[in-house]
Amino acid sequence: MTEMVYVYDGSFEGFLSCIFESYANKEVLTAICRDEDFAPQLFACRFIETNVEYANRVIRKVVKCSPYAAELLRKGFLSCLSDREILLYHLVVKLLRQGPHFLANFSDETLNPVVRAVRHLEGEAHLLKGFVRFSELGGVLGSEIEPKNQVLPILRSHFCARYRNERFFIYDRTHRQALFYAAGKAVIRPLEAFQMAPPDETEANYRILWKRFYDTVAIKERFNPRCQQTHMPKRYWKTMTEFQDDAYFTAQSSPASAAIPGAPSETPAPARLSESGTSAPASAP
Amino acid sequence: MDVLEKLTILTDAAKYDAACTSSGGNRTAKAGYIGNTSSSVAGCCHSFSADGRCVTLLKVLLTNRCVYDCKYCVNRRSNETRRAAFTPEELADLTINFYRRNYIEGLFLSSGVFRSPDYTTELMIQSLRLLRENYRFNGYIHAKTIPGTSPELVEQLGLLADRLSVNIELPSEAGLKALAPEKTKAAILAPMGQIQKRNRESKEELVKYRHAPKFAPAGQSTQLIVGATADSDLHILRLTQGLYDRYRLKRVFYSAYVPVVEHTLLPSRDVKPPLLREHRLYQADWLLRFYGFRAEELLDDKTPDFDPRVDPKCSWALSHLEYFPVEVNTADYETLLRVPGVGVTSARRILSARRVGRLCVDDLRRLGVVMKRAQYFLTASGKIPDGLRFTPDSLLRGLIAAERPLLPQQEAVQLSLFDAVGVG
Ligand code: SF4
Numbered sequence: 001m002t003e004m005v006y007v008y009d010g011s012f013e014g015f016l017s018c019i020f021e022s023y024a025n026k027e028v029l030t031a032i033c034r035d036e037d038f039a040p041q042l043f044a045c046r047f048i049e050t051n052v053e054y055a056n057r058v059i060r061k062v063v064k065c066s067p068y069a070a071e072l073l074r075k076g077f078l079s080c081l082s083d084r085e086i087l088l089y090h091l092v093v094k095l096l097r098q099g100p101h102f103l104a105n106f107s108d109e110t111l112n113p114v115v116r117a118v119r120h121l122e123g124e125a126h127l128l129k130g131f132v133r134f135s136e137l138g139g140v141l142g143s144e145i146e147p148k149n150q151v152l153p154i155l156r157s158h159f160c161a162r163y164r165n166e167r168f169f170i171y172d173r174t175h176r177q178a179l180f181y182a183a184g185k186a187v188i189r190p191l192e193a194f195q196m197a198p199p200d201e202t203e204a205n206y207r208i209l210w211k212r213f214y215d216t217v218a219i220k221e222r223f224n225p226r227c228q229q230t231h232m233p234k235r236y237w238k239t240m241t242e243f244q245d246d247a248y249f250t251a252q253s254s255p256a257s258a259a260i261p262g263a264p265s266e267t268p269a270p271a272r273l274s275e276s277g278t279s280a281p282a283s284a285p
Numbered sequence: 286m287d288v289l290e291k292l293t294i295l296t297d298a299a300k301y302d303a304a305c306t307s308s309g310g311n312r313t314a315k316a317g318y319i320g321n322t323s324s325s326v327a328g329c330c331h332s333f334s335a336d337g338r339c340v341t342l343l344k345v346l347l348t349n350r351c352v353y354d355c356k357y358c359v360n361r362r363s364n365e366t367r368r369a370a371f372t373p374e375e376l377a378d379l380t381i382n383f384y385r386r387n388y389i390e391g392l393f394l395s396s397g398v399f400r401s402p403d404y405t406t407e408l409m410i411q412s413l414r415l416l417r418e419n420y421r422f423n424g425y426i427h428a429k430t431i432p433g434t435s436p437e438l439v440e441q442l443g444l445l446a447d448r449l450s451v452n453i454e455l456p457s458e459a460g461l462k463a464l465a466p467e468k469t470k471a472a473i474l475a476p477m478g479q480i481q482k483r484n485r486e487s488k489e490e491l492v493k494y495r496h497a498p499k500f501a502p503a504g505q506s507t508q509l510i511v512g513a514t515a516d517s518d519l520h521i522l523r524l525t526q527g528l529y530d531r532y533r534l535k536r537v538f539y540s541a542y543v544p545v546v547e548h549t550l551l552p553s554r555d556v557k558p559p560l561l562r563e564h565r566l567y568q569a570d571w572l573l574r575f576y577g578f579r580a581e582e583l584l585d586d587k588t589p590d591f592d593p594r595v596d597p598k599c600s601w602a603l604s605h606l607e608y609f610p611v612e613v614n615t616a617d618y619e620t621l622l623r624v625p626g627v628g629v630t631s632a633r634r635i636l637s638a639r640r641v642g643r644l645c646v647d648d649l650r651r652l653g654v655v656m657k658r659a660q661y662f663l664t665a666s667g668k669i670p671d672g673l674r675f676t677p678d679s680l681l682r683g684l685i686a687a688e689r690p691l692l693p694q695q696e697a698v699q700l701s702l703f704d705a706v707g708v709g
Contacts, residue, residue, distance in 0.1 A: 104641050106653075130387075135386065213296050
């Protein structure tokens with residue numbers, strides 16, 4: 001057995017391909033890096049081509065040992081845990097060597113960091129189910145978030161069920177990807193840059209109403225900003241209507257908005273564009 | 286008057302109601318409708334207001350006009366304040382548009398008594414019907430039932446709402462007589478009994494016919510005001526227990542009385558709301574619902590009020606030291622739950638983890654046990670944490686110190702007042 005660093009393309013399938021190759025080549029991995037983060041190291045390294053067939057074989061094997069482990073693998077990969085690839089790799093190695101018994105022990109040293117990361121992801125997704133704020137722009141509901149974890153795949157079913165007759169999108173600024181939904185279909189696509197179009201009269205009006213409600217409902221005799229921030233950390237405030245400054249509540253009469261390039265044609269995602277707004281053609285999912 | 290102004294008045298008048306949760310609903314998305322209720326047990330908070338309370342529902346009054354004169358209430362008829370009323374259309378429009386923007390999880394509709402309980406309830410029904418039928422709203426609705434409403438109207442309200450509540454407000458009949466003379470215990474308990482009965486029947490029908498109409502599927506709740514009257518914690522907790530046992534309430538909410546008016550029968554206006562006491566009651570309520578405690582175990586006639594310095598579970602443990610230490614490798618679930626610092630989740634994890642191997646002290650922290658409190662009360666494989674030494678006296682001090690940082694700010698301030706006057 002030799003020690004190796006693997007480099008892959010950043011996709012889940014690519015990561016699973018790394019696990020497959022490590023077994024095929026009888027190599028023990030000391031690190032698994034995304035190609036974009038990769039810096040040359042002392043260790044021998046190898047670039048792993050993503051292979052969907054290999055990826056499927058790994059996931060089938062894991063599911064057979066323990067469906068719970070497969071869920072941890074999927075969700076752990078979405079988490080913001082640094083070194084998540086290598087920790088998940090250790091989890092799979094232990095699972096294949098010892099069987100699923102250790103998964104019942106929350107304090108197990110291989111399992112514990114992964115479960116904690118998954119709980120962090122699920123916790124953030126749960127908070128965002130409430131903290132996401134939509135604006136209505138040209139019949140489409142749009143919102144922006146700045147999560148630490150990749151929550152869009154987790155949020156998808158919740159918002160698709162809730163707004164099944166609407167057209168909506170959620171833009172994840174951190175991971176530069178967006179969830180688009182229209183007519184029963186949802187896709188998640190990479191999206192490099194996006195800035196929301198300014199509100200029209202109606203939209204500005206509902207923002208004002210909401211802000212007023214929010215400000216009025218607090219009881220001043222019970223004022224408690226520390227408690228407020230424990231439940232709703234400040235990093236979420238950036239994208240919430242009630243914490244925006246005055247300009248956010250002012251309607252702009254001639255919005256220079258246009259559909260963003262990359263959005264599916266059913267969900268035009270009105271954005272503020274620097275150049276003249278031409279409606280971009282939809283690309284295939 | 287425009288909608289913004291109405292919203293301001295009718296939110297301001299509704300804000301003292303503590304209930305703002307959407308838990309227990311299970312509306313799944315329906316074709317042609319907007320919305321569902323989130324299935325998580327914890328409910329879904331959409332924001333937190335500056336007082337640190339969860340904002341989940343559009344909590345407003347239909348109107349703050351009121352023919353009653355409850356002494357503790359800002360909306361009482363003798364109070365000079367601006368009055369407003371939403372039209373059913375305005376209310377439905379606000380709800381739908383807030384909901385589409387994900388500002389809220391649904392609507393919490395309450396109201397002053399406009400002309401009569403029946404007249405008010407009819408207006409509420411009109412609003413909810415508009416929302417459900419015309420706007421095809423499938424999200425969460427919590428509606429307040431006004432004591433004295435006729436059973437037919439309560440029935441209609443229950444078929445539109447997910448949860449109903451009848452607020453008891455004052456925890457004793459004497460309190461009601463003095464402060465809310467138009468309300469009686471009987472008028473409050475009658476709709477409670479009806480709601481419980483109909484809710485049970487509707488659940489039975491649903492087993493037989495899948496499309497049977499649902500009556501308040503998320504059950505009912507109530508609210509008690511703490512600190513407006515002289516009732517003890519024991520009295521309040523016994524009442525709570527009775528409500529859970531007899532009326533199968535989903536929740537009892539406690540609301541620290543905020544002195545909004547000057548009245549000889551009420552605490553004066555510069556008395557602070559008893560937030561610490563409210564906090565202890567919520568902790569005790571939690572013990573009744575999830576930890577298998579009974580009111581009589583926590584308090585008795587000799588100590589009718591909670592110790593402000595430690596939480597009710599620590600308090601109980603301190604007076605039952607013969608129960609401890611508990612060995613985590615062998616104790617059953619119920620016994621583990623009684624250990625301060627062990628919660629429902631960590632107790633389950635202990636059961637699961639010890640099937641894999643014997644637990645030692647170091648494992649416990651990783652399982653989520655709060656060792657600062659638990660360390661005094663348990664052993665792992667016969668051992669207590671390294672270097673831990675204590676006497677009954679230092680035990681109490683240790684527990685007080687362990688809890689202080691966990692208290693919300695204002696509650697901690699109230700606790701430090703006890704230090705100043707040297708209580709305990
Ligand atoms: S009936 Fe309700 S709104 Fe009217 S005074 Fe009494 S508590 Fe206030």
